[in-house]
Amino acid sequence: MDPLLFERLAQAVEEAVCEAEIVLPPDVEAALRLAAERETNPVARGEFANILDNLLKAGDLRVPICQDTGIPVVYLTVPPEVPVTAGLYEAVAAGVRRATRSVPLRPNGVDPISRENSGDNTGAGLPPVHVVPGDVLRVTVLPKGAGSENMSQIRMMLPSEVAEIPRFVVDVVMAAGARPCPPVVVGVGIGGTFDGAAALAKEALLERIDVMDAYEQGICDAINALGIGPMGLGGDTTALAVKVKRGFCHTASLPVAVNVQCWCCRRGVREVVL
């Protein structure tokens, strides 16, 4: 890979991670502010006050919003003139290593069996990099914390159970309770294959959360009717948004994946000038 391109991509990844860790996207902050204004439960109002104060402090002090800085899930759009080579992946990993030192990030990446920590948030398969063709070289980083990721579920539903999908999503959020740091954002992947549904659910978390279609809104309203509230202390808002992505699947299959995301719904985007 061209050394200049390697350097520019690594820098873009480092900057995208940094932005994601310190400043929430405007649509996420707006959703939190709207929920805070509408909240009627006094304990929940206090939780929202802490969350909004925390966002201000993170920005002022230039420190991560949450101490679980997550693992960076990286999405690249790659234009025709950039070859998809091993160097592309190496540049992304280099950017993650730099961000681990410069932000700084908590070193979260471990071998799954020995639990040995690499110390720099990279390793076999880490960071995950998803490449799609595009017009420009664009980096999108989604730092994913464990508290909410651990509450995620996938189910191979029956084709006859399409009407049961909303209940499955509500059940996942209900079972999670206070643990994923609500109010949550719920990414739902419907269709594809077993692995594809999970990928769709995670990609759904990259979409703007201040708009929902009627299907998403219906599930979101049902979740909020539960009253789990911020941090499971009760309140009007348990989910800020439900986002659904769909893909064609086998006629005999209905994979449904639910990826739970805490209120700290982070994403950072950088475009690389070629």
Place this chain on the structure above:
Amino acid sequence: MIRLSTPLGAEVLGLRAGDRVLLSGTLYTARDEAHLRILEEGFPFDPVGAVVYHCGPVVDTERNVIVAAGPTTSARMNGLTAPMIDAGVRALIGKGGMSAGVREVLTGRAVYFAFTGGCAALAASCMELAGCYFPELGMAEAVWEIRVRDLPLVVGIDAHGGDLFADVARGVRERYDQLCL
């Protein structure tokens, strides 16, 4: 808003689940490993009236600064908490609530405060690093002594058996049964 300062005494017995509190004074972080070490070797600090914070902070050890210090999930410490309260600890801080067993242990003696999950920058902004015990356990698991000013908390479990998390969970189950999906 109720103001409290450490060391805590009988004033915690007057708190009720749902009360909002600003806490000042000294906290000691402790996660799973620190609890186990304390059970083996005893307390490296005076537990009487102390506050234990379920937290694995990000610490800048070169500049001696707390960078980020939000709460971790308290339920992991359910089985390790009774000896803390027996030794005189008056308050726990964490997220997500604790078991019915811990609720009984707290009754008449101590309280559990909830601090908002993810609010690591807010926490760090009102904290100063004062010391470290068991550093060999690593950054997340060591016991950090922290001076704190006006940490905004809510009483999750009080000393009278009041448990906000349990109350909310009960209501959630009732409302789930009424959902039309």
